[in-house]
Amino acid sequence: MAIKDFPVEECVLQGSAACPGCPATMALRVVFKALGKNIIMVVPACCTSVIESLYPNTSFNIPVMNIAFEAAAAGASGVEAALRVQGKKDTTVLAWAGDGGTYDIGIQALSGAIERGTNFIYICYNNQIYSNTGIQRSGATPYAAWTTTTVGGKNEFRKEMGDIIRAHHVPYAAQTCVSYPEDLYNKVKKAKKIKGPKFIEILAPCPPGWRFSMDKTVEMGRMAVETGAWVLYEFENEIMTFNGKSKLILEKKIERKPIEEWIKYQGRFRHLFKPEKDVKRIKIIEDHIDQMWEHYRKCYQ
Amino acid sequence: MQSKSNKYGTGGKEIMTIMIDTGNHIAAKAAVMAKPDVVAAYPITPQTTLVEDIAKYVGTGEFKGEYICVESEHSAMCACIGASATGVRTFTGTSSHGLLLMHEMLHWAALARLPIVMCNINRVVGPGWNIWPDENDSISQRDTGWIQFYCSSNQEIFDTVIQAFKLAENKKVILPVMINYNAFILSHTSMPVSIPDQKVVDDFLGKYEPQWKLDVNNPITFGNIIGPDGYFKVRKAMDDAHAHAKKLIPEIAKQWMEISGFDHGDFIEYYKCEGADYILLAMGAIGAESKVAIDEMRKKGIKIGLARVRTFRPSPVQEFIKIGKQSDLVVIDRNISLGLGGALLSEVKSALYNKADAKIQGFIVGLGGKDVTYKDIETICKKAIEGKAKESEWYGVEAK
Numbered sequence: 001m002a003i004k005d006f007p008v009e010e011c012v013l014q015g016s017a018a019c020p021g022c023p024a025t026m027a028l029r030v031v032f033k034a035l036g037k038n039i040i041m042v043v044p045a046c047c048t049s050v051i052e053s054l055y056p057n058t059s060f061n062i063p064v065m066n067i068a069f070e071a072a073a074a075g076a077s078g079v080e081a082a083l084r085v086q087g088k089k090d091t092t093v094l095a096w097a098g099d100g101g102t103y104d105i106g107i108q109a110l111s112g113a114i115e116r117g118t119n120f121i122y123i124c125y126n127n128q129i130y131s132n133t134g135i136q137r138s139g140a141t142p143y144a145a146w147t148t149t150t151v152g153g154k155n156e157f158r159k160e161m162g163d164i165i166r167a168h169h170v171p172y173a174a175q176t177c178v179s180y181p182e183d184l185y186n187k188v189k190k191a192k193k194i195k196g197p198k199f200i201e202i203l204a205p206c207p208p209g210w211r212f213s214m215d216k217t218v219e220m221g222r223m224a225v226e227t228g229a230w231v232l233y234e235f236e237n238e239i240m241t242f243n244g245k246s247k248l249i250l251e252k253k254i255e256r257k258p259i260e261e262w263i264k265y266q267g268r269f270r271h272l273f274k275p276e277k278d279v280k281r282i283k284i285i286e287d288h289i290d291q292m293w294e295h296y297r298k299c300y301q
Numbered sequence: 302m303q304s305k306s307n308k309y310g311t312g313g314k315e316i317m318t319i320m321i322d323t324g325n326h327i328a329a330k331a332a333v334m335a336k337p338d339v340v341a342a343y344p345i346t347p348q349t350t351l352v353e354d355i356a357k358y359v360g361t362g363e364f365k366g367e368y369i370c371v372e373s374e375h376s377a378m379c380a381c382i383g384a385s386a387t388g389v390r391t392f393t394g395t396s397s398h399g400l401l402l403m404h405e406m407l408h409w410a411a412l413a414r415l416p417i418v419m420c421n422i423n424r425v426v427g428p429g430w431n432i433w434p435d436e437n438d439s440i441s442q443r444d445t446g447w448i449q450f451y452c453s454s455n456q457e458i459f460d461t462v463i464q465a466f467k468l469a470e471n472k473k474v475i476l477p478v479m480i481n482y483n484a485f486i487l488s489h490t491s492m493p494v495s496i497p498d499q500k501v502v503d504d505f506l507g508k509y510e511p512q513w514k515l516d517v518n519n520p521i522t523f524g525n526i527i528g529p530d531g532y533f534k535v536r537k538a539m540d541d542a543h544a545h546a547k548k549l550i551p552e553i554a555k556q557w558m559e560i561s562g563f564d565h566g567d568f569i570e571y572y573k574c575e576g577a578d579y580i581l582l583a584m585g586a587i588g589a590e591s592k593v594a595i596d597e598m599r600k601k602g603i604k605i606g607l608a609r610v611r612t613f614r615p616s617p618v619q620e621f622i623k624i625g626k627q628s629d630l631v632v633i634d635r636n637i638s639l640g641l642g643g644a645l646l647s648e649v650k651s652a653l654y655n656k657a658d659a660k661i662q663g664f665i666v667g668l669g670g671k672d673v674t675y676k677d678i679e680t681i682c683k684k685a686i687e688g689k690a691k692e693s694e695w696y697g698v699e700a701k
Contacts, residue, residue, distance in 0.1 A: 066524030074376035078383025112372030
């Protein structure tokens with residue numbers, strides 16, 4: 001669906017406490033439009049638990065249950081079971097968590113809920129850091145990125161959460177990016193129609209966390225996809241389909257852009273360019289992305 | 302083993318079924334008869350036969366709710382929180398490390414004002430691994446805001462589970478309730494228990510009417526950021542709810558007694574306390590064993606009674622003062638607040654300060670599941686009565 005055809009009604013209301021340029025609120029607007037108002041949202045500790053605003057106010061026009069950091073998927077399991085008992089089959093249960101709550105502290109509850117076949121949509125908005133606590137490394141932080149706990153740049157590569165989720169043989173999993181609202185909308189809309197556990201991950205470039213200007217959120221997301229650092233795909237009934245520019249990169253119809261085109265605009269990679277260019281580490285990033293694409297081509301082409 | 306009987310027990314008005322079974326199976330029976338809509342649980346020794354039994358009732362169709370087999374106790378409590386917040390009656394059970402893993406969510410459930418009912422089978426905390434009874438698991442959850450009961454018989458387990466739903470769901474309480482009973486001594490020991498007809502339980506509990514819930518027609522955000530002013534009020538409201546629970550616990554116990562004929566006391570079960578010079582305080586299964594010790598000592602002319610503490614939270618402060626004004630006290634704890642002493646001892650002392658000047662002597666017993674017989678209890682009491690005991694001491698560490 002084209003943006004112009006999205007439902008007009010907003011469930012992200014005025015008075016949100018988000019930073020300017022926040023990708024989470026941009027994504028939530030689209031997600032709420034795709035899901036409609038017959039949803040219950042479960043939010044663990046993450047930026048969204050701040051974005052909601054202060055009690056007794058709220059910036060969301062849907063029912064929300066906040067829960068502990070590691071607990072989104074388990075809490076959603078309870079909501080879903082209770083709705084089933086009440087015969088409310090049409091209500092969608094949405095767990096909405098950051099990458100900390102998904103890749104790290106919440107991975108056990110998430111894995112358990114998926115394995116049990118919980119009928120819910122779990123969305124991870126991935127800004128590749130613990131941003132709510134002030135920019136610390138997460139399992140989703142890419143190699144060489146600065147955070148307050150990886151001062152010289154992270155030494156490890158990020159976890160492939162998508163691989164972990166797909167290993168659960170979910171009926172539907174997808175990766176998308178906040179910079180492609182139609183792609184996000186369509187994926188959420190599709191997930192809504194499928195029974196069982198659905199997992200969607202949204203790349204969410206964070207201006208203060210990645211150290212870029214607050215008007216560049218959309219560009220940062222696009223460049224992540226165009227450089228091949230982030231992949232748009234759908235995984236449905238065990239079949240992978242790559243979307244948008246990611247499909248063209250997979251099929252080698254376009255070349256992915258050099259990673260420098262993405263990282264040079266982000267302060268978190270500044271140490272790779274100043275005082276002098278760190279050719280070695282930039283090559284390590286490039287090679288890693290190449291390996292990822294070769295893996296995809298081998299497995300899914 | 303089951304048989305039909307009229308007025309089983311001490312004057313019950315309703316037809317009851319006598320079921321001879323273990324504490325866990327009785328707890329499962331009670332939980333299922335309370336008709337929770339969602340049970341989420343994770344197995345841990347010695348709670349396993351409780352959750353297995355609920356699964357059995359799913360198979361037989363006697364349990365018609367949703368049973369979520371979660372991947373951890375933490376998630377069990379989270380799922381109960383999610384379900385309860387969606388407006389349905391919720392039950393779970395755990396023990397020891399399972400309870401400790403839930404700790405964060407125990408606070409959450411209480412702060413979110415969700416009337417979840419849970420059985421906790423009191424088991425030792427590791428290391429080293431030990432599955433026998435002591436109460437350090439639940440004592441260490443004292444400040445989570447949960448109402449805590451301690452049972453001393455399988456009948457009491459049944460009756461307390463039913464009473465717990467009534468108490469938890471009362472609109473002036475709306476707090477989660479934990480029913481504690483000792484590993485193996487109760488969880489795996491068969492006793493005859495009177496089970497009322499389903500209708501009795503249905504009528505007693507009524508339909509659960511949540512005070513708040515997640516509702517698409519009333520989109521409210523629960524649990525978002527709250528400032529100091531609001532949070533302070535939330536805590537005060539929880540304490541007020543405990544105060545209200547104090548009023549309700551005797552009422553509910555009386556109501557249930559009139560139906561079932563079973564009286565386990567309200568906050569405290571008194572046994573031969575009239576005219577006693579000494580009163581022994583204990584919790585859990587040791588409370589039952591203590592009755593035998595009291596009988597033995599009474600035969601020997603010692604004027605001693607038993608006050609078996611049934612509710613640990615809310616704390617029966619007024620009851621402690623009452624008995625502290627009457628008699629000198631001997632307190633037995635199957636738990637230890639390290640660096641201070643037995644938890645019940647310090648509760649009693651704190652209640653009596655400036656209110657009653659009873660001599661109070663405390664004993665730490667039975668940690669790690671070490672056996673505590675009526676003879677041990679007699680020995681303890683005699684030592685206290687003869688004035689040979691310290692204010693607080695360990696009993697039976699080296700003996701046997």
